[in-house]
Amino acid sequence: MEMFQEDTLSSPSSSLYTPSPHGHDGLGSSWVQELSHDQQGLRLINLLYQCAAEVAAGAFDRANFYLEQITQLASLDAPHTLQRLAAVFVDALARKLLNLVPGLSRALLSTRGNSAEAHPVPAARRHLFDVLPFMKLAYLTTNHAILEAMEGERFVHVVDLSGPAANPVQWIALFHAFRGRRGGPPHLRITAVHDGREFLANMAAVLAKEAEAFDIPFQFSGVEARLEELDIDALRQVLRVRSGEALAVSVVGQLHRLLAVDDAGGRSRHVPGSSCLTPVQIIARSSPSSFGELLEREINTRLQLSPDSSAVLSMSPQSSSLSPAQQQQQQQQREKAKQGSFLRAVRALSPKIMVVAELEANHNAATFLERFEEALNYYASLFDCLERASAAQAYRCAGEQARAERLVLGEEIRGVVAREGAERKERHERLVQWARRMEAAGMERVKLSYAGMMEARKLLQSCGWGGEDYAYQVAHDARGEAFFFCWHRKPLYSVSAWRPAAPSCRHT
Numbered sequence: 001m002e003m004f005q006e007d008t009l010s011s012p013s014s015s016l017y018t019p020s021p022h023g024h025d026g027l028g029s030s031w032v033q034e035l036s037h038d039q040q041g042l043r044l045i046n047l048l049y050q051c052a053a054e055v056a057a058g059a060f061d062r063a064n065f066y067l068e069q070i071t072q073l074a075s076l077d078a079p080h081t082l083q084r085l086a087a088v089f090v091d092a093l094a095r096k097l098l099n100l101v102p103g104l105s106r107a108l109l110s111t112r113g114n115s116a117e118a119h120p121v122p123a124a125r126r127h128l129f130d131v132l133p134f135m136k137l138a139y140l141t142t143n144h145a146i147l148e149a150m151e152g153e154r155f156v157h158v159v160d161l162s163g164p165a166a167n168p169v170q171w172i173a174l175f176h177a178f179r180g181r182r183g184g185p186p187h188l189r190i191t192a193v194h195d196g197r198e199f200l201a202n203m204a205a206v207l208a209k210e211a212e213a214f215d216i217p218f219q220f221s222g223v224e225a226r227l228e229e230l231d232i233d234a235l236r237q238v239l240r241v242r243s244g245e246a247l248a249v250s251v252v253g254q255l256h257r258l259l260a261v262d263d264a265g266g267r268s269r270h271v272p273g274s275s276c277l278t279p280v281q282i283i284a285r286s287s288p289s290s291f292g293e294l295l296e297r298e299i300n301t302r303l304q305l306s307p308d309s310s311a312v313l314s315m316s317p318q319s320s321s322l323s324p325a326q327q328q329q330q331q332q333q334r335e336k337a338k339q340g341s342f343l344r345a346v347r348a349l350s351p352k353i354m355v356v357a358e359l360e361a362n363h364n365a366a367t368f369l370e371r372f373e374e375a376l377n378y379y380a381s382l383f384d385c386l387e388r389a390s391a392a393q394a395y396r397c398a399g400e401q402a403r404a405e406r407l408v409l410g411e412e413i414r415g416v417v418a419r420e421g422a423e424r425k426e427r428h429e430r431l432v433q434w435a436r437r438m439e440a441a442g443m444e445r446v447k448l449s450y451a452g453m454m455e456a457r458k459l460l461q462s463c464g465w466g467g468e469d470y471a472y473q474v475a476h477d478a479r480g481e482a483f484f485f486c487w488h489r490k491p492l493y494s495v496s497a498w499r500p501a502a503p504s505c506r507h508t
Contacts, residue, residue, distance in 0.1 A: 040073050044086045047073070051090070052372045055097050063097050076406060081387045085380055088410045095418035096368070124403040129167065131389040133465045133472055134493050137456050137485050138252050138357040139170035144452040145497045146248045147177050149353035153186055153246040159239050159351075160192040161227050162252040166199075168206045170250075175214045185214070191221040191239050193230065200224060227254050228338075228425075235345045249346060249354040255434070258339035259364060259427040343441035347500045353446055354498045358434060360484060360491040363416040364427035375416045381487050382409055392464075431482055431494040444501035447481045456483065 051066035067090060074086035129135050150156050158174070160166050171190055178185040190207065194200050200222030211218030221240050223230075231238055241247060346354060361378045365371045383405065390401040415426030435445075456474040460466035473486040484491035 041080070041082050044070065044073050044082060048086060048089055048093075048376065049373075051093055052369060055093055056368045056372075058100060060097065060100060063093070067094055067097070076402070081383050082380075084405055085376075085383045088379075088405065088413050089376060089417065091410070092414045092417035095414060099418065099420070120403050121407050124400070124407045125164070127400040127404045128386070128408060131393060132385055133460060133463060134485050135165065135167070135252070136459060136463075137474065137483075138493060138495055139167065139173065140459055141448065141452050141456055141483055141495045142250050142252070142355040142357065143170065143174045143177060144455055145353055145355050145446065145448055146174065146250070147181070148449060148452075149248060149446070149497075149499075150186065150246055151181075152183070153352075155189075155245045156186040156248065157189045157191065157241065157245040158248045158250060159241075160190060160250050161254060162250060163194055163227055163254045165253040166192055166194055166203070168203045168210075171207055172210045175210055175216055175218075179214045179216060185216045187217040189219040189221070189245065191223060193223045193225055193227060193239075195224060195226045197222075197224050226257070227251070228257050228260065230342070232341050232345045235342075236349060239349075241349050247349055247351040249349075249351045251355070252357040253359065255339075255356055255358060256364070256427045256429060257425050258342055259429070260422050260425050339437060340441055343438060343443065347442045350500055352499060354443070355495065356434065356438075356498065357493060357495045358431070359428040360430055360494045361428045362430055362433075364429050368417075371416055375413060378492070379409060379413055381490055381492060385487050385492075431477070431484075431496055434494075434496070438496075438498050439501075442501050443498040445481045446497035446499050447479075448476070448483055448495065448497055450480075453483060456485075 047066050047070045051063055051070060054063035054066060070086060070090045074083045074090055076084055076087045078084050078087065146158065156178075158171070160171070175185070175188075178188065188211070192200060192203055194203075204220040204222060207220055208218065223238060225238075235241075359378075362374050363371055363378070365374065386401060386404060386409075412426050415424060416428075419425075453474055453476060457466065460472055460474065465472045471488045473489065475484045475486055475489075475491070476482065477484070482494055482496040485493040485495075
C-alpha cells in the first residue's frame with residue numbers, strides 16, 4: 001500500500017492521539033476510551049473531513065479505515081447531536097464508497113429496499129412540521145403573497161407543486177384568509193401535484209369539508225405525478241388551467257429536483273461578508289467552553305486552509321477530465337432543456353404570482369468535497385434545531401426525533417453525499433442562483449410585503465419560537481424582495497415570489 005501520513009494541522013487536535021491509517025498500532029479501539037467526550041467530538045470532525053477526502057480520491061482502503069474510526073465514535077442512538085449527525089454522514093460516505101464498485105453497490109442496496117421504512121416517513125415529516133417553524137413560515141408567507149396578488153379576483157386557481165412537502169393545512173389557512181377579505185371569498189380551485197393517489201384523495205376530502213365549513217365555492221383537482229415527470233409541452237392541459245381564472249403557483253422544496261441531470265456540475269458560489277455563526281459553532285455552544293473553542297478553531301482551520309482548494313478538489317473522479325469551468329458549462333447546457341423549459345412553460349401560463357420556497361444551501365456544486373462540506377455545515381444546523389426543539393417538548397416520544405433524523409434528514413443527506421448523476425435528486429441551490437434561472441426564463445421579482453414579514457415574525461412569537469432560546473429569525477435580502485428563515489442568523493430556507501416579466505424586461 002502507498003505510504004500515507006495523516007494530515008496534522010496546527011491546531012489543538014494535533015496533540016490528540018491519531019490512529020494510523022495502516023491499522024498496525026496494536027491499540028485496537030482503546031484510543032476511544034482514552035478520549036474525553038469533547039475530544040471525541042473534535043476527532044469526529046477531523047475524521048469526517050479526512051474520510052471525505054479519501055472517498056473523493058477513490059482510496060478505498062484508507063476511506064474504509066476512517067469509516068471504522070468514525071463508527072467507534074458515532075451512533076444513531078447516541079445522546080449527543082454531533083455523534084448522531086456523524087452517524088448519518090458516515091452512512092452516506094459508506095454508500096458513496098460502495099458506489100465505486102457498481103455491481104456490489106447495486107446488489108447490496110437494491111436488496112435492502114426501503115419498504116420497511118416507507119410507512120413511518122409521513123409521521124417523521126409531521127414531527128418536523130410540528131416542532132420546527134420552517135414549513136409553517138413557508139406556508140404562511142406563500143399564502144400572504146397569494147392573498148395580496150389576488151386582491152379583487154373572483155375566480156382563483158392555485159396550483160400546488162410541492163409534492164411531498166404539500167400539506168392541506170396550508171390551504172385551510174388560505175380559506176380562512178380569503179373568507180376574511182373585503183368582498184368575500186373568490187371561487188377557488190386548487191390543483192395539487194403529488195405521486196401518491198391516497199394522499200391526493202385524502203387532501204381532496206379534507207379541503208372539500210373545510211371549504212364547505214367556510215362557505216367557499218371550491219373545486220379540487222389531483223395530478224398523480226412527480227414534478228420532474230410533468231409533461232411540459234402539455235402543462236396547461238395537465239394542470240387544467242382555464243382562461244378567466246387568476247392563476248397562482250406554489251412550490252415548496254421541490255423546484256431543485258428539476259436540476260437532476262446526467263452529470264453533476266456548477267461550482268459553488270461563496271457569498272462573502274456573512275456574519276452568521278457556523279453550524280458547528282452553534283452545536284458547540286451547548287458544550288463546555290474548552291470543547292467549543294477547540295471545535296471552532298478546528299473547523300475554521302479546515303475551512304480556511306486554502307481559498308481555492310483546487311489541489312484537493314482535483315482528486316475527485318468527477319473533475320479528473322473536465323475543468324470546473326467546463327463542468328459548469330456542461331451543467332448549464334443540460335439543465336437548460338429541463339428546468340428552463342419548465343419555467344418558461346409556467347411563464348406561458350401567465351400566473352399572477354409564483355411563490356418558490358427552497359433550502360438556502362448549495363448542494364449542487366461541481367465536486368463531491370464541496371457538496372460534502374456544505375451539507376455537513378447545513379445539516380448540522382438542522383440537527384441542532386431539531387435537538388433544541390425536541391428538548392423543549394420533552395413530552396414527545398424520543399423515537400419521533402430519531403425517525404425524523406434518520407428517515408427525512410438522513411435521506412436528504414444520502415441524496416446529497418452518496419448519489420450521483422440522475423439519481424442525485426437533492427440539488428438544493430441558493431436564492432441568488434434561482435434568481436438567475438427565473439429571470440432567464442422571463443420572470444421578474446414580486447416584492448414580498450413588509451406585512452408578510454410581520455405576520456411571519458408574529459407566528460414565531462405566538463408559537464414560542466421567537467425568543468433567544470431558539471434564535472429563529474425572519475430576515476429579508478438586501479433589496480427587501482425575498483425572505484430568509486434563519487437559525488442563529490444562518491439562512492436555512494428562502495421564499496421568493498415571481499411573475500411574468502413585461503416584454504421590455506425579459507431576458508434573452
